[in-house]
Amino acid sequence: MLGGVVTYNIVAGKLDVALSIGEEALRLAERVGDRAMIVIAQEVLGITLHHLGRHHAALACFERGLAAYGIELAPAFVSILIEPGVGMRAEKARTLWVLGYPDQALREVNAAQALADRVPHPEARGFAPLFGAFIHQFRNDVPNTFRYAETVLAIAQERDIVTTRAWGAVLHGWAVAIRGDVDEGIAEIRGSLAGQLAAGSLVARPQFLAILADACLHADRVDDVLAATAEGLECSASTADHYWDSELERLRGEALHALGGDASEIDASFERALADARARDARSLELRAATSAARVWLARGDRARAHEQLAPVYAWFTEGFDTPDLVAARQLLDALG
Secondary structure, rough: OOOHHHHHEEEEEEHHHHHHHHHHHHHHHHOOOOHHHHHHHHHOOOOOOOOOOOOOHHHHHHHHHHHOOHHHHHHHHHHOOOHHHHHHHOOOOHHHHHHHHHHHHHHHHHHHHHHOOOOOOOOOHHHHHHHHHHHHOOOOOOHHHHHHHHHHHHHHHHHHHHHHOOOOOHHHHHHHHHOOOOHHHHHHHHHHHHHHOOOOOOOOHHHHHHHHHHHHHHOOHHHHHHHHHHHHHHHHHHHHHOHHHHHHHHHHHHHHHHHOHHHHHHHHHHHHHHHHHHOOOOOOHHHHHHHHHHHHHEEEEOOOHHHHHHHHHHHOOOOOOOOOHHHHHHHHHHHOO
């Protein structure tokens, strides 16, 4: 019951309501000592906090929930939408990536998949590979994003899991577009977004619009990038689903630069991207924003500003040095001297 009520409000973009219900439910569960209810409350609170862009608080919820979870509780969760052990590991993986730990994120989502293979939950087998696709998409690993998304779509089709199918289609469409089938991939993303909106689902919409924008940017469809990022920022403003604002602003800056736009407007987008990422301690998004900004400033001949922006962001990282984002940042720093 609790999970369903909070999930409904998350999906509908009513994150403030979801947060309030989740906090009250956790207080009640702790007061009566209901372990299963504590697990569910920590999970839904963590998901809500992640979407609000409060990543450290979200991570703490997932860790407390996983500490309370045990596989012996799994039968109690069969009737709820997301099996909490699988869900919290998957969501923790997403949060870890945002916080700047891409390798830990990959290990965590693999642990979610291993657990999904053990628990008696009808939808766990689709949820774990869905987040596997997310993590590989974050890591710009196109082949693995495609492979995981194909698995997700097959399971969702077999079991008629509507939300999983819709989210999987966004990730599948992105991989298809980046692989070169641009029209097909972008159409798949747009179709999923339209279906989600028709169903009243706003959860993660800003992120999905950023994924659409990224696919369009790779295809040099710059006007479509600007349209998608504008819609994404408008959606996050109305729902408080702010966790992907930095990436939307970064992509907007990239599009404006590609159009030869005004330098001050381009810089303003990058500065907003950087400020938002720093405010949320979203290190992976900060690295992307710093790399994009530094590349533009280098093109203008401002090497010192570019290096000053990117070097300390890159220096913070302790893992993931073989991922495309960190490789690109390192190559740019080498070019800056």
